[in-house]
Amino acid sequence: MTQTPSRPLLSLTPVTPTTTNRHGSRSRMTCFFRCGNACDHAEPNRTDNGHIQDEITKAVQRRSVLKGAAVGTGAFVVGTGAASGGLSAAAVQPARATSGDLATSPFKAVAPNKRDAVTVAEGFTTSVVMRWGDRVVAGAPAFDAAKQTPEAARQQFGYNCDYVGVLPTGRDEAVMVVNHEYTDENLMFPADTYTPAQIKAIAMSNHGMSVVEIRRGVVPGDWRAETNLRKAKLNRRLHIETEFKIVGPAAGDERLMTIDDPSGRSARGTLNNCAGGSTPWGTVLSGEENFNQYFDKSGALDARYTAQYARYGITGTGKGWSEVDSRFDLTLDPHEPHRFGWIVEVDPMSPTSTPRKHTMLGRFKHEGANIVIAKNGKAVAYMGDDERGDYIYRFVSAEKFDPARTAKARRHNLTLLTKGTLSVAKFSGDGSEDGEYDGTGQWLPLCTDTTSYVEGMSVADVLIFTRLAADKVGPTKMDRPEDVEPNLVNGKVYAALTNNSNRGKPELPVDEANPLASSMVRASPGAPLTSASGNRNGYVLEMTPVGGHAASRFTWDLLLVCGDPAAAETYFGGVDKATVSPISCPDNVTFDNEGQLWISTDGNVLGSNDGIFRVPTQGPLRGQVRQFVTMPRGAEACGPLIYDKNRSLFFAVQHPGEIDGATFENQASTWPHTDDFPRPSVVVAYRRR
Numbered sequence: 001m002t003q004t005p006s007r008p009l010l011s012l013t014p015v016t017p018t019t020t021n022r023h024g025s026r027s028r029m030t031c032f033f034r035c036g037n038a039c040d041h042a043e044p045n046r047t048d049n050g051h052i053q054d055e056i057t058k059a060v061q062r063r064s065v066l067k068g069a070a071v072g073t074g075a076f077v078v079g080t081g082a083a084s085g086g087l088s089a090a091a092v093q094p095a096r097a098t099s100g101d102l103a104t105s106p107f108k109a110v111a112p113n114k115r116d117a118v119t120v121a122e123g124f125t126t127s128v129v130m131r132w133g134d135r136v137v138a139g140a141p142a143f144d145a146a147k148q149t150p151e152a153a154r155q156q157f158g159y160n161c162d163y164v165g166v167l168p169t170g171r172d173e174a175v176m177v178v179n180h181e182y183t184d185e186n187l188m189f190p191a192d193t194y195t196p197a198q199i200k201a202i203a204m205s206n207h208g209m210s211v212v213e214i215r216r217g218v219v220p221g222d223w224r225a226e227t228n229l230r231k232a233k234l235n236r237r238l239h240i241e242t243e244f245k246i247v248g249p250a251a252g253d254e255r256l257m258t259i260d261d262p263s264g265r266s267a268r269g270t271l272n273n274c275a276g277g278s279t280p281w282g283t284v285l286s287g288e289e290n291f292n293q294y295f296d297k298s299g300a301l302d303a304r305y306t307a308q309y310a311r312y313g314i315t316g317t318g319k320g321w322s323e324v325d326s327r328f329d330l331t332l333d334p335h336e337p338h339r340f341g342w343i344v345e346v347d348p349m350s351p352t353s354t355p356r357k358h359t360m361l362g363r364f365k366h367e368g369a370n371i372v373i374a375k376n377g378k379a380v381a382y383m384g385d386d387e388r389g390d391y392i393y394r395f396v397s398a399e400k401f402d403p404a405r406t407a408k409a410r411r412h413n414l415t416l417l418t419k420g421t422l423s424v425a426k427f428s429g430d431g432s433e434d435g436e437y438d439g440t441g442q443w444l445p446l447c448t449d450t451t452s453y454v455e456g457m458s459v460a461d462v463l464i465f466t467r468l469a470a471d472k473v474g475p476t477k478m479d480r481p482e483d484v485e486p487n488l489v490n491g492k493v494y495a496a497l498t499n500n501s502n503r504g505k506p507e508l509p510v511d512e513a514n515p516l517a518s519s520m521v522r523a524s525p526g527a528p529l530t531s532a533s534g535n536r537n538g539y540v541l542e543m544t545p546v547g548g549h550a551a552s553r554f555t556w557d558l559l560l561v562c563g564d565p566a567a568a569e570t571y572f573g574g575v576d577k578a579t580v581s582p583i584s585c586p587d588n589v590t591f592d593n594e595g596q597l598w599i600s601t602d603g604n605v606l607g608s609n610d611g612i613f614r615v616p617t618q619g620p621l622r623g624q625v626r627q628f629v630t631m632p633r634g635a636e637a638c639g640p641l642i643y644d645k646n647r648s649l650f651f652a653v654q655h656p657g658e659i660d661g662a663t664f665e666n667q668a669s670t671w672p673h674t675d676d677f678p679r680p681s682v683v684v685a686y687r688r689r
Contacts, residue, residue, distance in 0.1 A: 102628075114609055159680055160206075163588075209238040219688075281414060283348070422447055521607075598614055602638075
């Protein structure tokens with residue numbers, strides 16, 4: 001590699017070093033590299049959809065007061081203790097077993113902190129499963145930060161892992177599938193080592209997904225990557241050059257045809273993969289999220305797509321990738337962004353299979369997709385569009401799931417996401433004075449694989465420009481709907497609504513499903529609470545299907561109004577606030593075998609590092625949030641997954657050390673402390689023997 005002295009990396013990007021975070025614990029670096037400073041721009045959704053008009057009244061404000069008062073004046077006394085990790089004795093949940101079962105084992109909640117470490121509840125420990133740069137396929141070179149190449153990156157574990165899926169392949173073996181969402185060039189590359197073009201090419205190849213075989217360790221609950229890569233036949237890296245097949249009703253549409261693929265049926269690479277889910281037929285779904293930020297322009301943009309580009313936040317100001325690959329130049333190839341923003345399906349059991357992009361599930365900033373089989377046998381996928389003021393979606397397959405364990409059944413099941421009905425959610429408040437945020441909802445159909453229900457739009461129009469189609473049918477604008485997952489124990493569906501600093505402004509008035517125009521925040525653990533505009537701490541929404549997952553109606557309530565228990569606006573399922581941990585900015589969710597909710601956070605505005613929390617969803621402790629683990633400095637928690645009969649909690653530590661002003665030579669974190677620079681990694685937590 002030619003080594004040309006490079007200017008300081010921060011000068012490659014419009015990021016100003018500062019010690020003041022933009023959004024809670026989220027640094028300016030994270031905002032730029034992860035989503036292209038999306039919050040600096042007006043919401044792409046400029047419609048007046050979705051305001052529950054009967055609740056844009058003083059009644060909504062009164063409910064905030066009622067929720068704070070309902071727990072008694074003691075909430076303000078004990079809440080301060082909770083904010084510093086001092087929960088009362090009542091916070092320790094009763095347990096039926098202590099065999100390492102994460103669902104039933106009691107634990108003392110982890111105190112909010114700013115340590116550069118993964119801090120897990122007492123009695124438990126953690127192991128690093130895979131780190132950025134670790135070898136994935138046989139023949140891959142050992143990682144060397146000073147000798148990175150695109151070719152090496154495509155054989156190594158990518159950067160900034162997010163979703164983690166684990167599928168069993170034997171009693172003590174499994175295959176792990178991980179997303180690599182984005183890169184931070186400031187932290188990845190030593191100065192005076194790479195040219196700007198080399199940096200871009202290597203960063204491009206660090207996106208995508210990794211499939212890695214893992215084996216159980218000596219201690220039950222512990223898992224390690226298979227070290228004999230010649231034996232790990234399922235291992236593979238999906239990257240910017242990997243071929244993906246485009247399937248579903250929009251495949252072959254003119255707007256998916258590019259210079260690279262004039263058929264409109266094949267795409268290269270997958271970008272900004274965030275959350276995901278495992279299917280009942282043994283594949284993994286991955287959501288392409290902030291894909292809009294990767295495209296540049298060398299001249300004028302195609303006037304045919306002015307409205308479409310605007311609705312997706314595509315401006316032509318990207319990451320400079322077009323200098324390395326011309327397909328990222330919108331002026332030259334205006335259709336290339338239409339090939340991203342899909343749900344990707346990967347078959348980890350077939351390393352030679354071609355992964356697919358599903359047009360039937362719509363195109364938007366997918367956080368992920370999660371499947372449940374409805375009582376009528378159809379596959380139902382729940383999805384969130386992670387943008388301020390965007391929507392929650394659902395897909396119901398046309399055909400039924402075949403539970404037989406035969407090759408024929410699996411071939412059938414692999415077609416389930418190509419035909420069916422795509423809908424978007426509309427929420428209505430109950431209009432009562434009961435002190436609850438709840439109501440009813442309905443799924444508004446957008447299209448089937450053969451019929452559009454949106455006036456003036458064809459099926460392909462709806463699927464390629466799903467946001468514009470949804471705008472026309474009047475769904476409810478939500479506060480950054482991220483992970484949306486069905487709970488297989490209680491039959492309900494849970495959505496993480498991360499935050500929305502603009503909620504309460506004229507363009508986004510409060511309603512019963514999005515009730516807060518201001519929230520309380522902290523500068524650091526134990527610091528005074530101060531008021532900030534908008535919904536800063538987020539919610540967890542609970543939806544109950546009426547008539548089953550494939551039916552058109554549901555009821556809903558806010559299980560959690562997140563924040564510090566000392567703040568009047570917070571609500572934790574009705575449980576005593578003295579027994580809860582502070583929680584801010586829910587992002588991803590998962591469930592254990594008892595049906596308890598596990599929540600990871602991203603962007604904590606309560607002054608602490610992000611973490612993962614356990615929350616009962618039913619019974620007398622419903623809503624009792626308890627922190628199980630905290631992340632290192634600058635990191636968010638991603639992809640929580642309870643596995644192995646509740647003995648293992650897998651999660652990803654994303655962007656450790658991503659703190660303003662940090663560079664490769666001046667790191668803010670060295671986690672996992674194997675090098676003098678941070679390495680995003682997948683971790684497993686389990687009971688210490």
